[in-house]
Amino acid sequence: MKKTGFTLLELLATIIILGLLTTIVIGVILPLLNRGNDEYYKNQENMLVLAARDYFADHRSRLPKEIGETSTVTLKELIEGKYIDPIKDKEGVDCDFEKSTVVVQKITDKDYQYYVTLVCNGDNDNEEDDPTYESEKDKQKPTIVFNPNKESSTNPINIKMIMKDNKGIASYRYVVEKDGSEYYDSEYQNYTTDPTINLTEKGTYRITGYAIDTGGNETTKKSGEYEIYEGISCSEVNFESNVPSETWSKETIEVDITVPSNTYRYEIETKKDNGTYQLEKTVIGNAKTKISLSNTGNYQLRVTVYDRDGSSCSKESEAYYVDKTPPSCPTITSTTNANSWTKNNITLTIQPTSDTVEWEWSYKNTMNNSDYTTPVTHAGSTPVNKTYMSTGKWQGKIKVTDEAGNSQVCNTSTYYIDKNPPDVSNPTKIIGGGDTGQTFSFYIKYTYSDNESGLGRRYIKWVTHGNSAHSADGNYGGDPNGKDEVGTWGNSIQIIEYSIWDMAGNVTYPSRGTWYK
Numbered sequence: 001m002k003k004t005g006f007t008l009l010e011l012l013a014t015i016i017i018l019g020l021l022t023t024i025v026i027g028v029i030l031p032l033l034n035r036g037n038d039e040y041y042k043n044q045e046n047m048l049v050l051a052a053r054d055y056f057a058d059h060r061s062r063l064p065k066e067i068g069e070t071s072t073v074t075l076k077e078l079i080e081g082k083y084i085d086p087i088k089d090k091e092g093v094d095c096d097f098e099k100s101t102v103v104v105q106k107i108t109d110k111d112y113q114y115y116v117t118l119v120c121n122g123d124n125d126n127e128e129d130d131p132t133y134e135s136e137k138d139k140q141k142p143t144i145v146f147n148p149n150k151e152s153s154t155n156p157i158n159i160k161m162i163m164k165d166n167k168g169i170a171s172y173r174y175v176v177e178k179d180g181s182e183y184y185d186s187e188y189q190n191y192t193t194d195p196t197i198n199l200t201e202k203g204t205y206r207i208t209g210y211a212i213d214t215g216g217n218e219t220t221k222k223s224g225e226y227e228i229y230e231g232i233s234c235s236e237v238n239f240e241s242n243v244p245s246e247t248w249s250k251e252t253i254e255v256d257i258t259v260p261s262n263t264y265r266y267e268i269e270t271k272k273d274n275g276t277y278q279l280e281k282t283v284i285g286n287a288k289t290k291i292s293l294s295n296t297g298n299y300q301l302r303v304t305v306y307d308r309d310g311s312s313c314s315k316e317s318e319a320y321y322v323d324k325t326p327p328s329c330p331t332i333t334s335t336t337n338a339n340s341w342t343k344n345n346i347t348l349t350i351q352p353t354s355d356t357v358e359w360e361w362s363y364k365n366t367m368n369n370s371d372y373t374t375p376v377t378h379a380g381s382t383p384v385n386k387t388y389m390s391t392g393k394w395q396g397k398i399k400v401t402d403e404a405g406n407s408q409v410c411n412t413s414t415y416y417i418d419k420n421p422p423d424v425s426n427p428t429k430i431i432g433g434g435d436t437g438q439t440f441s442f443y444i445k446y447t448y449s450d451n452e453s454g455l456g457r458r459y460i461k462w463v464t465h466g467n468s469a470h471s472a473d474g475n476y477g478g479d480p481n482g483k484d485e486v487g488t489w490g491n492s493i494q495i496i497e498y499s500i501w502d503m504a505g506n507v508t509y510p511s512r513g514t515w516y517k
Contacts, residue, residue, distance in 0.1 A: 045116045052102035100120075137215070144219055149224040161196075165213040172211045178204070229313040257290070327401070328400075416453065426511070446485075453478070453502045
C-alpha cells in the first residue's frame with residue numbers, strides 16, 4: 001500500500017526545527033529593533049538640545065550666572081516660542097510637553113553644558129503608567145582621586161588629579177593651600193585630560209579638587225597632606241589613639257606619638273576649639289610619648305621634629321573630639337498650660353537641642369498610676385509633635401543622647417485633661433426641713449460629683465408656689481462633691497434652668513421639672 005500523511009516522529013522533528021529557527025530570528029531581530037529605537041530617541045534629544053541652545057541665545061538673561069548653577073526650559077516653552085515642533089514618539093504620539101526639559105549649566109567662566117530629559121507617555125492616559133520612553137538620568141557623581149594622596153619629601157612633589165565618571169567629566173578646578181593659606185586656584189576649566197599638579201617650594205600643602213560631570217553632578221574632594229621639607233622627614237610621625245580621630249568620645253582620649261628614628265628632639269603642641277597651638281611637651285630623643293585629652297573640647301595635635309643639624313618639619317593630627325557634657329533637655333511648648341485642666345486635646349512640640357543625635361519619648365497617666373509607655377526613638381534634632389487625647393494627668397519622659405554617648409533623662413510638666421462631664425444623681429423630693437437647717441414644707445435635693453478635675457460652678461433658677469422666682473449661682477472651686485437644696489412653703493417647685501460645670505469646662509444639665517407637695 002502507498003503511505004499517506006506524516007508520522008509522529010516527523011511532526012515532532014518539524015516542530016523542534018521551527019522553534020529553533022524562531023529563537024534565532026528573535027535573538028537577531030530584537031537587538032536591531034532596540035538599536036533603532038535608541039537612535040530615534042537620541043536624534044530627538046539632539047534636536048531638543050539644539051532648540052534650547054537657540055532659545056538661550058535669545059534669552060541670555062535666563063542663563064545661569066555662577067558656575068554650577070542651572071536653568072531649565074521645557075519643551076512646551078520651546079514649542080510656544082517656535083524653536084521646535086512637537087516631538088513625537090515612535091508611534092506618532094506627542095511626547096510630554098511639561099516633563100520634557102533641557103537644563104543648561106554653567107561649567108566654566110565662559111562655557112555651558114546642556115543635558116536633556118525627554119519623556120514620551122505613548123497612548124497612556126494614566127500618568128502613573130510607565131512612559132514609553134524616558135531619557136536616562138545621570139545620578140552618579142564623578143570621583144576624584146589624588147595620586148599620591150599624601151607625601152613628605154625633600155624634592156618637588158607631582159600629584160595627578162584623577163577624575164572618573166560613568167558619563168564623562170565636563171569641567172574641573174583645583175585649589176592648592178600652602179601652610180594654611182590659599183596658594184593657587186586653577187579656576188574651572190573644560191576637561192580634556194587629568195591635570196598634574198606640581199609642588200616645588202618648601203611647605204605643607206593640601207589640595208581641594210572640584211569636578212562637574214556631563215549630567216550636572218558635582219563632587220568636591222580634599223587631598224591628604226603634602227610636605228616638602230629640608231632634612232628630616234615627617235612621614236614617619238604617627239598618631240595612634242584609643243578612640244578613632246574625627247569621632248566624639250565621652251572618655252579621655254589617649255594619643256601615642258611616634259617620631260622618625262633620626263629625631264634629635266621634638267615638640268608637641270595642642271590646639272583646643274580652633275584656638276592657637278600651645279606647647280604641651282618637649283621631648284629629647286625619639287622615644288614614644290603619650291598625650292591625654294580629658295576635658296570637653298575639639299583638639300588637634302601638632303608635632304615638630306628636629307634633627308641634629310636643626311632641620312625640622314611639622315605634622316598635624318586629625319581632630320579629636322571629647323564631650324563629657326550631656327545634651328540639654330529639649331524645649332517644650334504646648335497648646336495648653338501645664339497643671340491646668342482642659343477638656344481639649346493637648347499637643348506638645350518637642351524641640352531637642354542641636355547636639356542631640358537621638359532621643360526617646362515615653363509617657364504615663366499619673367491619675368491611674370500607670371507605668372511609662374514603651375519608649376519611641378527619634379533621630380536628630382528635628383521638632384516633633386506629641387498629642388494627649390484622653391482624660392488623665394499626663395507626664396512625659398525624654399531621654400536625650402549626644403554623639404559621644406552622653407545622655408540624660410528629662411521629665412516634662414504634667415498636663416491635665418478631663419473630657420467627662422460631672423455626675424448628677426436623680427433629684428430627691430423630701431418632706432420637711434432641709435439638711436442645711438432651712439425650714440421648708442418640702443424641698444428638692446440634687447447631689448453631684450466630678451472625680452477628675454473637680455466641680456467648678458453651678459447655676460439654678462426655679463419658681464415656687466405663687467410664681468416667686470429664685471436663683472442660685474455658686475463656685476465649688478475643684479471640690480469633687482456638691483449638693484443643692486431647693487425648697488418652698490408652697491405647693492410646688494418648678495426648676496426652669498440648671499447647669500453644673502467641672503474645672504475643665506465640661507457641663508451637665510440635670511433634669512428639670514415641676515414638683516408638687
